[in-house]
Each structure stands twice: as structure tokens, then as C-alpha cells.
Amino acid sequence: MSAIELVSVLTELIFVLVFLLVAWSAVRRRTRTSIDIALFFGAIAAFIVESRVVTTLGLEQVELVNDVVTILVIAMPYLLLRLVDDFSTVPFVANRLAEAGLLFSAIAFLATVGQPPTSIVLVIVVYFAALATYCAVKFIRAARRSSGVTRRRLEAVAAATLLLGLTILVAGLSPVVPAAAGALDGLVQILALGSAIAYFVGFAPPPILRRAWQEPELRAFLRRAASLPRLPDTPSIVGALQDGAGSTLGARATIGLYDRETNKLRFQDPHGVLPNEIGPSEYLVWRAFETQGAAYYADAARANPGLAPAYRAHGVRSLLIAPISAATERLGALEAYTDHQPVFSEDDLDLVRLLADQAAVILESRSLIDEAARVRAHEQAARLKEDFISAAAHDLKTPLTTLVAQAQFLERRAVTEPSAPPDIAGIRRIVLEARRLSALVVELLDSARLEQGKLVGEREPVDLVELARDITGRETYQGRRITLSADAPVVGSYDPRRIEQALENLVENAVKYSPEASEVRIAIMKRDGLARIDVTDEGIGIPSADLAQIFERFHRGTNVDDRRFAGMGLGLFICKGIVEQHGGRISVDSRVGTGSTFHVVLPLGDTA
Ligand code: ADP
Numbered sequence: 119m120s121a122i123e124l125v126s127v128l129t130e131l132i133f134v135l136v137f138l139l140v141a142w143s144a145v146r147r148r149t150r151t152s153i154d155i156a157l158f159f160g161a162i163a164a165f166i167v168e169s170r171v172v173t174t175l176g177l178e179q180v181e182l183v184n185d186v187v188t189i190l191v192i193a194m195p196y197l198l199l200r201l202v203d204d205f206s207t208v209p210f211v212a213n214r215l216a217e218a219g220l221l222f223s224a225i226a227f228l229a230t231v232g233q234p235p236t237s238i239v240l241v242i243v244v245y246f247a248a249l250a251t252y253c254a255v256k257f258i259r260a261a262r263r264s265s266g267v268t269r270r271r272l273e274a275v276a277a278a279t280l281l282l283g284l285t286i287l288v289a290g291l292s293p294v295v296p297a298a299a300g301a302l303d304g305l306v307q308i309l310a311l312g313s314a315i316a317y318f319v320g321f322a323p324p325p326i327l328r329r330a331w332q333e334p335e336l337r338a339f340l341r342r343a344a345s346l347p348r349l350p351d352t353p354s355i356v357g358a359l360q361d362g363a364g365s366t367l368g369a370r371a372t373i374g375l376y377d378r379e380t381n382k383l384r385f386q387d388p389h390g391v392l393p394n395e396i397g398p399s400e401y402l403v404w405r406a407f408e409t410q411g412a413a414y415y416a417d418a419a420r421a422n423p424g425l426a427p428a429y430r431a432h433g434v435r436s437l438l439i440a441p442i443s444a445a446t447e448r449l450g451a452l453e454a455y456t457d458h459q460p461v462f463s464e465d466d467l468d469l470v471r472l473l474a475d476q477a478a479v480i481l482e483s484r485s486l487i488d489e490a491a492r493v494r495a496h497e498q499a500a501r502l503k504e505d506f507i508s509a510a511a512h513d514l515k516t517p518l519t520t521l522v523a524q525a526q527f528l529e530r531r532a533v534t535e536p537s538a539p540p541d542i543a544g545i546r547r548i549v550l551e552a553r554r555l556s557a558l559v560v561e562l563l564d565s566a567r568l569e570q571g572k573l574v575g576e577r578e579p580v581d582l583v584e585l586a587r588d589i590t591g592r593e594t595y596q597g598r599r600i601t602l603s604a605d606a607p608v609v610g611s612y613d614p615r616r617i618e619q620a621l622e623n624l625v626e627n628a629v630k631y632s633p634e635a636s637e638v639r640i641a642i643m644k645r646d647g648l649a650r651i652d653v654t655d656e657g658i659g660i661p662s663a664d665l666a667q668i669f670e671r672f673h674r675g676t677n678v679d680d681r682r683f684a685g686m687g688l689g690l691f692i693c694k695g696i697v698e699q700h701g702g703r704i705s706v707d708s709r710v711g712t713g714s715t716f717h718v719v720l721p722l723g724d725t726a
Contacts, residue, residue, distance in 0.1 A: 125307045130166045132314035137163035139322040149416040151204040155321060158197040161190035185228075192223040192242070195249040198279065202253045205272075206260045212252065219245040236293060243290025250283025264368035266335040267328055268466070271320045278316030285309040332469060335366040343476055347483040353386060355484055359452075360388065363473045367438065367466060369454040373477060374403060376450045383407060383450060391432040391455065400424055403439050407451040412440040412471045418455070433457040438466055440474035444482045452477055502671075509672050510562055513686045517551040517558070524548050554684070561688045564619075565671060568695035573616060577700075577723065580612045582621075582649055583642050589622050590640065598629055604642040608649045611723030612700055620696040623689045624653040624716050630683060632657025632713065644722070651718040659710040668706060669694040677710060 119127075137159035144156035168187045199216045202208055223242045226234045234242070257276035261269050285306055292302040319327065339362045349355045356373050364371040372392060374383035382397045383404065396404050402422050406413045415437040419426035429435075434455040442450040452474040454466075524547050531538060567573045583604040590600040628638040636656040643650050660668055660675050667673045674680075674687040697704045701721045708714035 122304055122307050125311050129307065129311040129314045130170065132311075132318050133159065133162050133166055136314070136318050136322055147416070151201070151416065154197065154201045154204055158194065158201055159317075159321075161194050161197060165191050188227055189224060192227060193220060195246050195253075196220040198253045199249060202256045202260075206256045208256070216249060219249065239290060240294070243286055246290075247283040247287035250279050250286065254280040254283065266366055266368050266469070267331045268368045270331040271323065274316050274320035274323075278313045278320055281309050281313035281316060285313055336469075336472070339363070339366045339473065340476065343480055346480045347487055352481075352484060355480060356386060357388075359477050359480065363452060363454060363470075363477070366473060367454045367469060369438070369456045369466075371452060371454040373442070373452050374407075374450050375481075376407070376448050389432065389455075391428065391434055392453070402437060403451050403453045406439040407441050407448070410441045410443060410448070412438075412467055412474070414438050414467045438470040440467075440470045442474045442478045442481065444478040447482075449478055449481050505672060509686060510558075513558055513684075514555065516684070517554040521548060521551040521555065524551070558686060561686060561692065564692050565688050565695075568692060571699070573692070573695055574613045574699040575616070577611045577613050579609050580614045580617055581607045581609045582617070582651060582720075583607050585614075585618055586621060586625075586640050586642055586651075589618070589625055595625070595629060598634065599637040600625070600629075600640065601637065602640045602642070606644075608642050608644050609722070610649050610720055612720070613696075616696045617700070617720075620693045620718070621651065621653075623693050624651075624718070627689060628653050628655035628657065628714070628716075630685075631655065631678075636713075647722065649720040649722055651720070652715055653718075654713065654715040656713040659712055659714055660706065660708040661710055665706065665708065669704065 137156070140152070140155045140159050144152040165187050168183060196216050196219070199208060199213065203213075219242075223245070226238045226242065230238070254276045257272050257279060261272035261276060264272060288302055288309060289306045292299050292306070295302070323331075342358065342362055346355050346358050349358060352375070356375065360371050360373050363373075370389045370391075372385055372387040372389065374385040374392070374396065376382075377384055380395075380397070382395045384395055385392045386394070392401075392403065398404060398408070400422060402413065402415060402418065415421040418429045418434050418437045421437075422429075432455075434457065436456050438454045440452050441448065442452055452470060454470055524544055528541060528544050528548070531541065564573060583602070584607065586602050586604070589595075590602055625638065625640065632638065632655040639652075639654045641650075641652045641654075658675075658677055661677055664673070664675045664677075668675065669690045671691040672687040673691075674685065678685075694704050697718055697720065701723075703719045705717050706714055707717070
């Protein structure tokens with residue numbers, strides 16, 4: 119057997135093998151595409167088998183069989199065009215031209231009893247080659263639109279089709295140039311072998327090749343996947359997963375997350391095909407989710423006629439769906455759709471399953487991160503509560519101990535010395551400590567109210583200058599130098615009780631944290647349509663390390679000695695709450711040993 123003959127036998131074997139494989143898959147999954155593929159290779163296989171049988175066994179050609187085979191071969195370009203139509207759109211004109219060509223070839227052959235003149239054969243050959251080239255271009259375009267395995271397979275099919283067209287062209291030309299017949303025949307065999315191999319790769323690629331093709335897309339997806347759980351929120355993760363799955367599959371993809379409480383899948387479908395929520399229904403995605411099985415629908419409209427108009431409106435032809443589940447936990451479903459039916463359903467189904475599994479891992483990691491954050495927040499809240507209770511208990515205990523001791527002393531004295539004059543100083547101490555206690559309880563209650571956003575109540579016009587004058591004139595500050603500078607009334611719309619509380623707190627602190635002989639200055643002015651209050655002292659100041667937290671609950675400066683300066687670290691926290699709930703801001707400038715200035719800026723409100 120010569121090398122050329124060997125090539126020829128090999129080519130024929132490959133074509134027959136491809137036919138057997140595609141016929142088997144058409145039997146298993148009867149879709150228009152799989153049948154079209156089987157028909158196309160059936161025509162080639164029939165031609166090969168018939169001529170082999172006749173030449174090998176030296177049989178007389180059976181006319182009817184020969185005619186049928188000839189018609190099938192003539193129909194090949196037309197069958198090829200049908201195939202293109204399955205995953206691309208063939209214009210009306212091209213379809214009609216192909217049909218005309220088919221009719222012409224069939225008539226020519228039948229009218230000349232299988233022996234058409236060379237000129238007609240040439241016309242048919244050119245028609246075949248032109249159509250094959252057109253189909254190859256269409257396949258290339260379809261390949262460009264897809265990605266992953268589909269893209270590689272379509273590229274292989276495009277190459278195979280181009281080689282087939284060339285084979286026919288060269289084979290058709292060889293009778294015209296008898297001198298080069300030998301060389302042309304060799305070329306035909308090689309082109310045909312190339313075409314057979316490329317078709318084999320395109321329509322029945324061995325698993326190892328498919329895996330090799332899938333790998334780069336998958337690798338890219340997995341590389342992105344590793345960072346996805348850290349995205350700010352679940353919708354961003356779902357969006358990124360949809361994009362990744364879409365480009366890996368060469369399709370549009372959407373993910374529905376299962377909400378156990380409502381028993382619904384929630385979608386954020388960027389392509390607008392699916393509604394935002396899908397509960398138990400005839401939706402194919404719900405079916406796949408419920409049965410926890412991946413599914414492929416070559417024709418979505420046929421599988422779910424109820425939704426056919428919607429599918430058509432959104433250009434959805436075939437669907438791939440896989441449930442997203444982690445162990446026994448049902449998390450959701452991944453759906454991918456294409457506007458044309460890919461020939462490669464089976465492989466894509468494997469891939470979509472794999473992507474859904476990856477999505478499950480990512481979503482699970484995300485929910486673990488969320489859970490950890492929840493636990494941390496919970497622990498923090500619990501710790502805060504404990505801090506609160508211990509700080510409150512500690513601060514309440516001091517005045518309470520003095521109060522109880524003093525009261526017991528007075529009681530004993532009253533019993534043992536009933537006629538002794540009342541101990542006025544002792545009674546005053548009791549009143550003082552009871553007041554301190556009451557003030558602490560009020561602070562605790564206020565800080566709780568502040569948390570609930572209920573601290574500031576009804577507002578009314580308040581003159582801040584008058585309020586400050588009132589505060590500075592109080593008996594508590596007798597003996598301290600407090601100066602107030604304000605040119606005119608500064609009236610704004612405030613809750614009078616709370617704004618007074620805030621200002622009083624700042625003045626109290628200025629007095630508390632500065633030496634008796636020093637001066638406290640209050641300045642109130644109206645500037646840029648805002649009320650501004652500055653409270654300045656020449657006291658101990660606040661260490662710069664404390665400045666950032668000084669307005670936080672329970673925070674006290676590290677330079678403050680608990681025994682010398684009583685306090686809970688709630689005053690400034692409440693002050694800030696009051697100012698901010700009035701739409702204002704509070705800040706501080708301070709230097710240790712020099713003094714502090716607290717700045718309050720408040721909007722004037724309606725009364726401005
Ligand atoms: P308390 O005075 O009860 O500790 P505050 O919330 O009013 O609580 O103040 C928090 C902390 O801010 C104080 O403990 C103190 O360290 C610091 N601080 C507040 N005002 C002044 C001031 N005028 N001078 C120096 N330090 C101050």
C-alpha cells in the first residue's frame with residue numbers, strides 16, 4: 119500500500135469514526151443540531167463506505183445505491199449550511215442560494231445519469247468550495263463570540279470546513295489539468311486528512327484535549343476566585359462570579375441565591391431574563407435547584423413553553439443550569455444562557471457543574487467571614503456591656519460608700535446623743551454625695567438614651583449667649599474666673615435642656631481640670647451662618663495619644679488620676695451626641711500642661 123493510499127484509508131477511517139461518535143450522541147440527545155451533525159457526517163460516511171465496498175470487493179455498482187450516495191454528497195454543502203445556522207444566523211439569501219445550488223446539482227446529476235459534463239462539474243465544485251468557505255468564515259465568527267472549549271472546537275470546525283472546501287476544489291480541478299493529476303491527487307488526500315482530523319477534534323475531541331482547552335479559562339477563573347470572598351459584600355461577589363462563569367462558559371450567566379426564610383431564589387440578573395425572585399414554580403432553574411441536578415436544555419422555549427415569549431424576547435436559546443450547594447446546604451443555582459445552541463452541551467455541563475461548585479466554595483467562605491464578623495461584633499458588644507457595668511458600678515460605689523457611712527454615723531449619733539445639735543456639716547456631705555450619685559445615674563441614663571437616638575427632643579429658639587451667662591453665674595462656679603465674650607445674642611433652634619447640658623459639661627470640665635486660680639474663657643459668636651462656641655481653660659490638657667478617643671464612651675485621659683478627678687468618662691460622649699444630633703460638630707485643641715479649647719459649631723436652624 120502506497121503512502122497516499124495509507125493517508126486515504128486513514129482519512130476514511132477518521133470520517134467514519136466521527137460519524138459513529140456523532141450518530142451515537144444524536145441518538146442519546148436528539149436535538150436539531152446533533153441530528154444535523156449526524157446527517158452531515160452520515161453523507162460523508164455513506165460515500166466512503168459505498169466506494170470502499172465497491173472497489174474492495176470489485177462489485178458492480180448498484181445504481182440506486184450509487185444515486186442515493188451521490189445525492190447525499192451533493193447535499194453536503196447544504197447540510198453544512200444548516201449546521202452553521204444552528205449556532206450562528208445564516209441570512210435568508212444565503213439559505214436560498216444554497217438551496218438553489220443543491221437543486222441545480224441534483225438535477226444536473228440526474229439528467230446526465232451521473233455523468234455531467236466537465237463544465238457543470240466545475241460549476242458544482244466552485245459552488246461547493248464557495249459555500250464551504252462561507253461556512254468556515256461563519257464558524258470563525260461564532261468562535262470569536264464564544265470562549266473556552268466552545269471556542270476551540272468551533273475554530274477546529276472552521277479549519278476542517280475550509281480544508282474540506284479546498285479538498286473538493288482541488289479534486290474538482292484535477293480532471294481539468296490532467297498533467298498535474300498525480301500531484302493534485304496527493305494534495306487532495308492530504309487536505310482531506312487534515313479536514314478529517316480537524317472535524318474529529320471539533321466534533322468528538324478526546325477528553326484529554328477538552329481538559330487541556332478548559333484549563334486556561336478555569337485557571338483564570340480560579341485565580342480570580344481566590345480573592346472574591348474578600349469583596350465588600352455578597353452582591354459584589356455574586357456579580358464577579360457571574361462575570362467569571364460567563365466568560366469561562368462563553369455565555370451569559372446569572373446566579374440566584376437561596377433565601378431559606380422565603381423559600382425563594384433571589385437573582386440579580388444583569389441580562390434581565392429572570393425575575394428578581396423565583397419561588398417553587400415551573401422555572402427550569404427552580405427545577406434544577408429542587409432536584410439538585412445540573413441540566414442542559416438545548417431549546418429553552420420547548421422545555422418551558424410558558425416562558426417561550428420571554429426567552430425569545432431576551433434571545434435565550436439554550437440553557438445550562440447547575441445547583442450551587444455546599445455539602446447538604448443548598449445555596450442557590452447558576453444559570454447560563456446562549457442565544458445559539460452550542461453543539462457542545464455535554465462538556466459545558468461538566469464545566470457549569472465545576473463552576474457552580476467553585477461558587478459554592480466562595481459563597482461558603484464569604485458566609486464564614488460574615489459569621490466571624492458577627493461573632494466578633496457580638497463579643498465586642500458583650501465586652502462593652504461588661505465595661506459599662508463595671509465602670510458604672512465603680513463610679514457609683516464611691517459616693518454611695520460615703521453616703522452610707524455618713525448616714526450611719528448620723529443615725530448612731532442621733533441614738534446615742536439624742537439631745538446633741540444636728541450635725542449640719544454631716545448632713546451637707548450626705549446631700550452632696552446624693553447629688554453626685556444622682557448626676558452619675560443621669561449620665562448613665564443619658565448615654566443609654568443617646569445610643570437609642572432619643573436624647574434630643576423638641577427644639578425652640580435658644581439664645582446661646584444668655585444660656586452661657588446663666589451657667590457662668592451659677593453658685594457652683596463662685597470663686598472661679600469665668601469670662602464670657604459675645605457681641606450679640608446668638609439665637610438658634612435647639613433643645614434648650616440638652617444644649618444647656620452640653621455647654622455646662624464643657625464649662626464643668628474646664629473648671630474641674632484646671633487650677634483654681636486660672637481663668638476659663640467662653641467665646642460665642644455667629645460666623646458663616648453658624649453658631650460657634652469655644653470653651654478655653656489653662657488646665658492640665660489632654661495627652662495627644664488620647665485626643666482621638668476623648669469623645670468615646672468611658673475614655674478618660676491617661677493624665678487623669680481617678681482619685682483626684684472624679685468622673686466616668688461619659689460627659690464628652692454625651693456632649694458629642696447632643697451636638698451631632700443638632701447637626702453640629704465638636705472638636706478639641708489641647709496641650710498637656712498648657713490647657714484645652716473645645717470648639718462647638720452648631721447650625722442656627724429655622725430661627726436664623
Ligand atoms: P469625665 O470628666 O467624667 O472623665 P468626660 O467625658 O467629660 O468625662 O471627659 C473625658 C476625659 O477627657 C476626661 O477624663 C479628661 O481626661 C479629658 N478632659 C475633658 N475635658 C478636659 C479639659 N477641659 N481639660 C483636660 N482634660 C479634659
